[in-house]
Every structure is written in C-alpha cells, then in structure tokens.
Amino acid sequence: MVHMSVVVPCYDESEVIDAFHAALIAALEPAGVTFEVCYVDDGSGDRTLDRLRALAAADRRVRYTSFSRNFGKESALLAGMRMSRGSVVALMDADLQHPPGLLPRMLELHRHGYDQVVAQRDRTGEGAVRTALSRVYYRLVRRFMDVEIIDGAGDFRLLSRRAVDSLLSLPESNRFSKGLFSWIGFDTVSFRYENVERAAGRSKWGGRRLLNYGIDGLLSFNSRPLRLAIHTGLWLFLSALVYALWIIANALLDGVDTPGYATLITAIVGLSGIQLATLGVIGEYVGRIYHEAKRRPHYVVRETERSAAVRRPPDGDAPLEAAGRTRPKP
Numbered sequence: 001m002v003h004m005s006v007v008v009p010c011y012d013e014s015e016v017i018d019a020f021h022a023a024l025i026a027a028l029e030p031a032g033v034t035f036e037v038c039y040v041d042d043g044s045g046d047r048t049l050d051r052l053r054a055l056a057a058a059d060r061r062v063r064y065t066s067f068s069r070n071f072g073k074e075s076a077l078l079a080g081m082r083m084s085r086g087s088v089v090a091l092m093d094a095d096l097q098h099p100p101g102l103l104p105r106m107l108e109l110h111r112h113g114y115d116q117v118v119a120q121r122d123r124t125g126e127g128a129v130r131t132a133l134s135r136v137y138y139r140l141v142r143r144f145m146d147v148e149i150i151d152g153a154g155d156f157r158l159l160s161r162r163a164v165d166s167l168l169s170l171p172e173s174n175r176f177s178k179g180l181f182s183w184i185g186f187d188t189v190s191f192r193y194e195n196v197e198r199a200a201g202r203s204k205w206g207g208r209r210l211l212n213y214g215i216d217g218l219l220s221f222n223s224r225p226l227r228l229a230i231h232t233g234l235w236l237f238l239s240a241l242v243y244a245l246w247i248i249a250n251a252l253l254d255g256v257d258t259p260g261y262a263t264l265i266t267a268i269v270g271l272s273g274i275q276l277a278t279l280g281v282i283g284e285y286v287g288r289i290y291h292e293a294k295r296r297p298h299y300v301v302r303e304t305e306r307s308a309a310v311r312r313p314p315d316g317d318a319p320l321e322a323a324g325r326t327r328p329k330p
C-alpha cells in the first residue's frame with residue numbers, strides 16, 4: 001500500500017485546524033492508503049501549537065514541527081518535506097482552500113505515473129483588481145523567467161518521493177517554491193478546481209506581502225533583469241553616440257552655438273534614472289548573494305511531537321520543567 005505524507009504549513013490557523021484535520025481524515029481513510037500528517041507551525045501567535053499538540057496526542061499519524069518564530073510559508077513547506085517519510089507527499093494549506101476531497105483523485109493520477117500532480121485553482125470569488133493584477137504579473141513572469149509558472153498552480157500538489165528528494169537537494173536559502181517545482185521537472189499533470197473561500201481565520205497575504213513575493217519570484221530565478229539592464233545601457237549608448245556624431249557634424253558645418261541646456265538636462269535626468277534603477281537591480285542581486293553566503297538555516301525549531309513526548313510523561317500530565325527531573329511528591 002502507498003504510504004502518504006500530507007504536509008500542512010500553519011500560521012495562526014487555530015480557528016480552522018480542527019475542521020481541516022477532520023476533513024483530511026475523512027478524505028484519506030477511505031482512499032486506500034496509509035498516511036501521516038506533517039503539520040508545521042510557522043511561529044503562530046495564537047493557540048495553533050496547542051491544537052497540534054492535542055491532535056498529535058490523540059492520533060499517532062499526526063506529527064508536527066513548531067518554529068521558534070514566523071519564518072514564512074516557504075520555510076514551513078521545506079520543514080514539512082524534510083519531516084515527511086511517505087512515498088508520496090501532498091502539500092496543502094490549512095484553511096480548507098485546498099479541498100482534501102481532491103486527494104483521492106490526485107493519488108489516482110499519481111498511480112498513472114505522474115511525479116507531480118497539481119490541483120490548479122481558478123479565480124472564482126476573487127476581487128476583480130486582484131485577478132487583473134495577477135494576470136499582468138503572470139504575463140510579466142512568463143516573459144522574464146527561465147522557468148514556466150502557471151497562473152493558479154500554487155502549492156496544492158502531490159509529489160513523488162524522488163520529486164521531493166530533488167526539491168530537498170536544492171540548497172538555496174531564498175526559496176521561491178513555485179519556481180523550484182517547475183525547475184525540477186519530471187512528468188507533471190494538472191487539473192482545475194473551483195476556488196474556495198478560506199473557511200475561517202484570515203489570509204496572511206496582504207498587498208505588500210504579495211508584491212514582495214512577486215519581486216522575489218522574478219529575481220530569485222534568473223539573471224534576466226540584469227541582462228535587461230545591460231541591453232538598455234547598450235541601446236542608450238548607441239543612441240548617445242549617434243546624437244554626439246550629429247552634434248559634431250552640426251558644429252563643423254554651422255559653427256558652435258551654445259543653447260542645448262534642455263537637451264543636457266533631459267539626458268542627465270534620463271540617464272541617471274536608468275543608472276539608479278540598474279544599480280537597484282544589481283544591489284538586489286548582491287543582497288541575495290550576501291544572504292546565500294551566510295548559509296543560515298532556513299528555520300529554527302522550537303518543538304516537535306517527539307521532543308514534546310520526552311518532556312511530557314506518557315499519561316498526559318502537565319509537562320515537567322526539564323527532561324529527566326522527577327516530579328515532587330504531593
């Protein structure tokens with residue numbers, strides 16, 4: 001029988017986590033697989049960790065890792081994949097926007113030999129502005145990126161063990177998973193499902209965070225923006241050369257005349273603008289190199305279901321202060 005791991009990053013999801021877990025179990029138990037659920041608490045400020053402890057205590061198939069602070073969804077996905085032991089691994093959100101009911105269908109597609117099965121959401125129920133913006137973004141990405149990224153194909157997917165292992169073998173600390181999924185290749189199949197609203201709690205992706213995520217995506221995957229800067233510079237240089245030749249020819253034919261202030265200012269403003277922008281692009285890459293060169297781990301773990309079990313006596317009493325210390329007699 002196939003052993004399956006379900007990886008679920010959770011950040012402040014205490015309101016939905018129980019409903020999610022129930023729906024997941026209900027979907028997987030009849031699916032003819034053995035499974036484990038790998039929850040990753042991404043430094044939640046609410047009672048998510050308590051809920052995870054309770055779920056793990058009640059069901060041996062539940063495992064969890066809790067971060068020392070919020071490290072972001074990409075890090076949480078990475079931690080979950082490292083925890084996973086199944087021969088297939090599903091990645092899904094905790095807010096029921098990724099319906100667990102689709103998992104049996106994804107497993108079926110996996111049985112047909114696909115290494116990546118992607119459930120691709122459409123954009124029903126989403127604001128018109130957001131839809132339009134993401135459309136523009138994906139068009140931009142398609143032009144400027146070396147890997148292909150599909151609109152709506154997010155992190156809801158089923159991966160084979162070898163796909164997970166190849167994802168884990170990528171060492172970069174700036175992880176843009178949509179790009180990584182596409183980079184590793186393998187046979188991929190996708191199907192569409194209707195977008196679902198979040199069941200409870202609220203989205204952590206405000207406008208600003210999305211914008212930064214978008215910039216990350218564009219820059220973390222290739223050096224095309226740098227090449228664009230070089231192209232712009234070359235074209236500007238060529239046109240400046242032509243212009244200079246024209247001025248010299250004019251001076252030779254008609255003699256020198258001084259006005260030209262407007263041209264000068266225009267040239268200075270235009271060029272310095274482009275230089276600043278280019279510098280910004282280069283700076284961004286240098287920053288990334290700096291970030292990678294530090295080789296920091298992707299996250300810091302506070303607790304896992306195993307470390308919790310060590311600290312807690314098996315009968316489920318209140319945790320002891322330190323492992324190994326016995327409780328004072330009443």
Ligand code: UDP
Pocket residue numbers: 008009010011012013042070071072073076092093094095097198202203204205
């Ligand atoms: N998430 C996370 N860390 C974060 C932000 C989000 O682990 O810093 C998780 C979150 O708990 C959820 C999933 O990522 O399971 C998707 O987040 P959300 O629903 O807020 O994003 P949206 O669906 O609005 O894009």
Ligand code: MG
Pocket residue numbers: 093095097198203
């Ligand atoms: Mg969501």
